[in-house]
Amino acid sequence: MKTFYNSETEQLMQLHFSRLSEKEKRQYAGIESQKLRFGGKIYICKLFKISRNTLNRGLLELTQPSLYDQIPSGKQRRLGGGRKKNLQQL
Numbered sequence: 435m436k437t438f439y440n441s442e443t444e445q446l447m448q449l450h451f452s453r454l455s456e457k458e459k460r461q462y463a464g465i466e467s468q469k470l471r472f473g474g475k476i477y478i479c480k481l482f483k484i485s486r487n488t489l490n491r492g493l494l495e496l497t498q499p500s501l502y503d504q505i506p507s508g509k510q511r512r513l514g515g516g517r518k519k520n521l522q523q524l
Contacts, residue, residue, distance in 0.1 A: 436473055436477065437477075438470050438473075438474070438477055444481060447466070447481065447482075448481065448482065450462075451463070451482050457495070457505060459482070459484070459488075459492075460484075460488055460489070460491055460492030460495065461492045461495060461496055462492070463478050463479075463482055463484055463488070463489045463492055464489055464490075464492035464493035464495075464496055465492075465496070466478050467479075467489055467493070468493070475489055
């Protein structure tokens with residue numbers, strides 16, 4: 435795998451990434467991949483251990499304001515997103 439940053443910079447990026455919320459992680463990964471251009475998406479996905487779908491979703495949220503507006507203020511996902519509640523009574 436081609437490295438774009440030295441190991442110290444990678445460690446700082448990983449530390450910063452670990453402190454972000456879910457939405458901020460997607461968008462930060464998207465921004466970093468755009469800076470690197472060719473091979474940047476694969477590199478960032480491996481560095482942050484995220485899927486390419488997550489990275490692409492972050493890029494879409496940044497480039498399409500309508501998607502970003504679907505996420506309520508103070509929330510990480512759109513309404514109805516995430517794990518569903520178990521409504522069965524035990």
